[in-house]
Amino acid sequence: MTTTDMDFGPALNSVLDTVDRWREQGNYPLFPVISEPLGTRARLSDDRIVSVFGSCDYLGLSRHPAVTGAAIDAVRRFGTHCYGTQPVGGFTELHRDLESALATFFDKPAAALFPTGMQANIGVLTTLAGPGDVVLSDQLNHGSISMGGRLSGARLVSFRHNDLADLEAGLVAYAGARRRIIVVDGLFSADGDFAPLAGIADLADRHDALLIVDEAHSGGVVGPHGRGAAELLGVLDRVDVITGTMSKAFASTGGFACGSERVMRMLRHSAGAYLLSLGLVPATVAAALAAVRVATEEGGLLRTRTADNASALRDRLRQAGVNIGASAAHVVLVHIGRIDDTARIATRLLEGGHLVNPLFPPAVPIGGARLRIGVTSAHGKDEIDEAAEAIARALDDA
Numbered sequence: 538m539t540t541t542d543m544d545f546g547p548a549l550n551s552v553l554d555t556v557d558r559w560r561e562q563g564n565y566p567l568f569p570v571i572s573e574p575l576g577t578r579a580r581l582s583d584d585r586i587v588s589v590f591g592s593c594d595y596l597g598l599s600r601h602p603a604v605t606g607a608a609i610d611a612v613r614r615f616g617t618h619c620y621g622t623q624p625v626g627g628f629t630e631l632h633r634d635l636e637s638a639l640a641t642f643f644d645k646p647a648a649a650l651f652p653t654g655m656q657a658n659i660g661v662l663t664t665l666a667g668p669g670d671v672v673l674s675d676q677l678n679h680g681s682i683s684m685g686g687r688l689s690g691a692r693l694v695s696f697r698h699n700d701l702a703d704l705e706a707g708l709v710a711y712a713g714a715r716r717r718i719i720v721v722d723g724l725f726s727a728d729g730d731f732a733p734l735a736g737i738a739d740l741a742d743r744h745d746a747l748l749i750v751d752e753a754h755s756g757g758v759v760g761p762h763g764r765g766a767a768e769l770l771g772v773l774d775r776v777d778v779i780t781g782t783m784s785k786a787f788a789s790t791g792g793f794a795c796g797s798e799r800v801m802r803m804l805r806h807s808a809g810a811y812l813l814s815l816g817l818v819p820a821t822v823a824a825a826l827a828a829v830r831v832a833t834e835e836g837g838l839l840r841t842r843t844a845d846n847a848s849a850l851r852d853r854l855r856q857a858g859v860n861i862g863a864s865a866a867h868v869v870l871v872h873i874g875r876i877d878d879t880a881r882i883a884t885r886l887l888e889g890g891h892l893v894n895p896l897f898p899p900a901v902p903i904g905g906a907r908l909r910i911g912v913t914s915a916h917g918k919d920e921i922d923e924a925a926e927a928i929a930r931a932l933d934d935a
């Protein structure tokens with residue numbers, strides 16, 4: 538048997554058929570090869586310079602001297618590797634300090650580091666939920682949340698996006714479950730809107746449910762101290778566990794959970810998603826640690842810049858008649874609909890010098906393909922005007 542012509546079944550085969558069709562039509566926007574990041578611009582391997590509106594480096598910290606300097610120092614001190622998984626040699630002083638910095642930043646008793654944000658969601662859900670429990674998950678949550686819910690063995694019930702009545706119906710319908718756990722993105726990466734966390738926290742209290750908020754896109758960026766959507770909406774102390782990633786505002790890679798000492802100890806000693814991967818390499822931890830410190834010390838100014846830039850882009854796009862749906866922050870979604878149209882528009886934008894993220898099902902509902910634009914504090918007003926104009930033009934030409 539060979540894998541060359543392997544039949545993966547209709548669903549997966551259609552993925553590669555779609556990719557082949559886009560390639561044949563010259564409409565394949567994925568895997569642009571970056572040869573040199575240049576801040577808000579990047580050089581591609583064919584030497585073209587594109588303006589980057591697909592980055593989650595929302596505070597522009599990936600080039601901050603304190604962040605790059607910390608990563609370089611960590612390579613000099615620790616090399617490029619760590620001895621093992623976190624309990625057996627993969628936990629350096631930097632890991633310890635980052636855990637402590639994240640717990641302080643998010644105002645929770647403790648934190649645990651995961652190799653990725655995806656693994657943080659999976660680790661938290663498989664630890665807090667199990668057979669006999671119900672995980673109530675917003676239908677637009679990040680895929681790693683539904684994956685964690687399914688892997689946990691609990692019943693995974695998805696409720697309509699940001700619909701408190703539908704969430705309450707689920708809480709009532711499963712009142713007999715051993716434990717009910719509500720989990721939402723603080724800021725939805727696929728819709729750009731915030732979860733109605735005050736109402737959700739009230740429902741969690743009323744129905745004695747646990748509340749998990751994934752602050753991947755909001756951590757560091759929103760709220761008076763950058764603590765995320767829960768801080769912005771005044772419910773941080775009512776969230777049981779925060780999950781997040783260092784791959785966005787904290788300018789590195791790796792995931793984390795913040796919550797009670799007991800839950801964090803349980804994650805560190807039992808979660809497969811924590812225990813089955815090597816610890817984060819020290820340089821990525823050092824970069825994230827420096828980024829958390831900068832986000833604490835200089836964050837106010839950077840957050841204001843990001844918010845102003847995002848608001849300018851949303852205004853320009855709306856004025857140009859572009860459908861940005863419920864986008865309310867620095868993650869701006871341009872709704873298109875069909876996957877082929879979305880691939881073609883993203884390709885034309887890339888050819889014209891603008892790198893944005895196309896989102897296709899299952900990351901978004903079928904028929905709901907869209908472009909995601911990440912606005913950062915480092916973007917200039919001219920870049921924002923140019924991007925808005927290019928997007929509006931690409932949609933008109935489509």
Ligand SMILES: Cc1ncc(COP(=O)(O)O)c(C=O)c1O
Pocket residue numbers: 653654655656658679681722726751753754781782783784790791792
């Ligand atoms: C809401 C959300 N949660 C979790 C993740 C996963 O984070 P990581 O890139 O660290 O795996 C992402 C995406 O990157 C995300 O958008």
